[in-house]
Amino acid sequence: MFSDQSIVLLGMHGIKAAELLSSGDADSASTLINWNFIFSAIPSVAFAMMFAVPRRYLPFVALGGAYAFLLRSELMRHANFDVVVASFWATLAVSFAFIAVSRIFRAPRLMFTVASVIPLIPGKFAYLALMSLMQIPTAGDTRLGYVVGFVEYSSQTLMVLSALALGVVLPPILFYRSRPVV
Amino acid sequence: MFLCVCASCANDWNTDMEISLSQSAKLLADYAVRMVRCGSETRIAVQNTERLSKAFGFASADVAVVSGLVSVCISDEHQTVSAMRRSDVIGINMSTLHALTNLVIDAESGNLSLEEFEDRMRLIGNYEYPKWLMVLVIGLAAYGFAFINEGGFECCLVSFAAGSLSFITRYALFKLKVFAMGVFLSCGFVGTLAAGELSFALGLAPQDSIIAMIVSVLLFVPGFPFMTGFSDLIKGYYSMAITRLALTFIHLSFVTVGILLAFSVLSVHGWV
Numbered sequence: 001m002f003s004d005q006s007i008v009l010l011g012m013h014g015i016k017a018a019e020l021l022s023s024g025d026a027d028s029a030s031t032l033i034n035w036n037f038i039f040s041a042i043p044s045v046a047f048a049m050m051f052a053v054p055r056r057y058l059p060f061v062a063l064g065g066a067y068a069f070l071l072r073s074e075l076m077r078h079a080n081f082d083v084v085v086a087s088f089w090a091t092l093a094v095s096f097a098f099i100a101v102s103r104i105f106r107a108p109r110l111m112f113t114v115a116s117v118i119p120l121i122p123g124k125f126a127y128l129a130l131m132s133l134m135q136i137p138t139a140g141d142t143r144l145g146y147v148v149g150f151v152e153y154s155s156q157t158l159m160v161l162s163a164l165a166l167g168v169v170l171p172p173i174l175f176y177r178s179r180p181v182v
Numbered sequence: 183m184f185l186c187v188c189a190s191c192a193n194d195w196n197t198d199m200e201i202s203l204s205q206s207a208k209l210l211a212d213y214a215v216r217m218v219r220c221g222s223e224t225r226i227a228v229q230n231t232e233r234l235s236k237a238f239g240f241a242s243a244d245v246a247v248v249s250g251l252v253s254v255c256i257s258d259e260h261q262t263v264s265a266m267r268r269s270d271v272i273g274i275n276m277s278t279l280h281a282l283t284n285l286v287i288d289a290e291s292g293n294l295s296l297e298e299f300e301d302r303m304r305l306i307g308n309y310e311y312p313k314w315l316m317v318l319v320i321g322l323a324a325y326g327f328a329f330i331n332e333g334g335f336e337c338c339l340v341s342f343a344a345g346s347l348s349f350i351t352r353y354a355l356f357k358l359k360v361f362a363m364g365v366f367l368s369c370g371f372v373g374t375l376a377a378g379e380l381s382f383a384l385g386l387a388p389q390d391s392i393i394a395m396i397v398s399v400l401l402f403v404p405g406f407p408f409m410t411g412f413s414d415l416i417k418g419y420y421s422m423a424i425t426r427l428a429l430t431f432i433h434l435s436f437v438t439v440g441i442l443l444a445f446s447v448l449s450v451h452g453w454v
Contacts, residue, residue: 035329036329036330039325039326039329039330040326040330041326042319042322042323042325042326043323043324043326043327043400043401045319045323046319046320046322046323046401047323047401047405048276049311049315049316049319050316050320050401051221051274051275051276051406052275052276052277052278052308052309052310052311053276053277054276054277054280054309069330106283106284106287107280107283108222108226108276108279108280108283110221110222110223110276110279110406110409110410111276111279111280113409114405114406114409115405117405118401118403118405119327119330121400121403121405123327123331123396123397123400124331124393124396126396127392127395127396130438130441130442134442134445161408165408165409165412165413166412168409168412168413169409169412169413169416173416173417
């Protein structure tokens with residue numbers, strides 16, 4: 001059912017998604033971005049609901065998730081940022097915004113920011129790393145290729161996750177060195 | 183004078199003031215434990231407890247949170263009392279965290295006595311959204327994930343079904359009081375298997391099938407322990423950071439084992 005080519009395509013699909021988007025005409029690209037904006041909000045809200053974020057804050061989480069995803073896509077598309085760097089800046093921007101929101105509502109910043117970065121989780125890289133790892137014991141002569149694939153995809157996964165964590169954690173350190181946000 | 187608030191020593195205290203101080207120490211320790219349990223960063227838990235202590239007029243407060251233990255030591259002009267509580271990092275609930283944070287704000291503004299604080303803290307329960315709503319929302323989230331990962335319509339539908347099914351599994355196993363890591367393993371297994379089987383049945387394109395399998399388990403990422411663990415690491419609470427990051431790693435490992443088991447059932451081995 002699945003071939004080498006399909007996996008390679010899937011990798012491209014994820015890494016170069018923004019570039020593929022830009023290759024289409026402007027109207028369809030714009031429509032797709034709008035739909036992405038809406039659909040990227042849903043996982044954030046779902047994740048927030050899993051951990052019982054109060055109902056009145058869910059719209060902010062939805063907006064945060066949508067903006068984080070859109071910002072990362074735009075940074076990759078227009079600024080030619082790597083997925084790791086784009087993820088970091090998108091997360092940082094959302095995290096800064098939620099410092100203001102959490103002060104206004106006197107709510108812990110954590111419950112906004114963590115759920116908002118969920119659409120940026122590098123699921124595809126993790127999956128590809130896992131698939132490469134599974135193949136190493138039985139790959140024979142092509143084993144080295146799978147080893148390289150595993151190292152590449154797992155390091156990408158780790159770097160994106162680290163970028164997300166840094167993006168969430170850094171802003172409050174810069175703003176509140178001795179006192180919490182609320 | 184230094185007093186310890188353990189069960190064997192508690193009977194030795196005679197005066198009202200001593201009991202009050204010891205009860206306060208226990209109360210503050212309870213507060214810190216609840217903060218840690220519901221997913222607060224360690225620094226916030228420590229700072230909030232110290233702020234509470236100051237708001238209630240204690241001369242000084244020392245709060246320490248390490249892996250599995252919370253210690254609170256408060257003093258007035260006559261004596262010092264310490265209290266310890268066992269803590270864990272399971273049971274994350276942002277509603278509780280929000281309510282506990284607001285208690286501190288109220289106490290600082292002088293609207294709360296110690297007794298009122300105790301009553302209000304006891305009344306804070308772990309709110310959860312209705313299960314049927316969560317199953318629906320998780321399905322929709324998987325649909326959304328599939329869409330933003332450029333899956334087709336059928337891929338999104340398969341993701342919706344598989345995501346919902348994995349969450350139903352989660353609820354069913356938690357109801358049976360299965361060990362938490364067993365639950366996550368099973369969820370990874372069921373989500374991936376359902377997505378794979380439905381993809382086969384509907385004859386989805388390879389890319390769409392893979393996307394469906396990825397997104398059906400993506401919401402099981404341990405986002406809160408990872409972020410708070412990372413935050414604790416940067417802010418110097420290494421013990422808690424290691425505990426939380428270890429929990430994240432173990433959690434992810436069990437979901438991964440579930441996914442691998444599902445692959446073996448689907449005979450996916452050799453797709454790559």
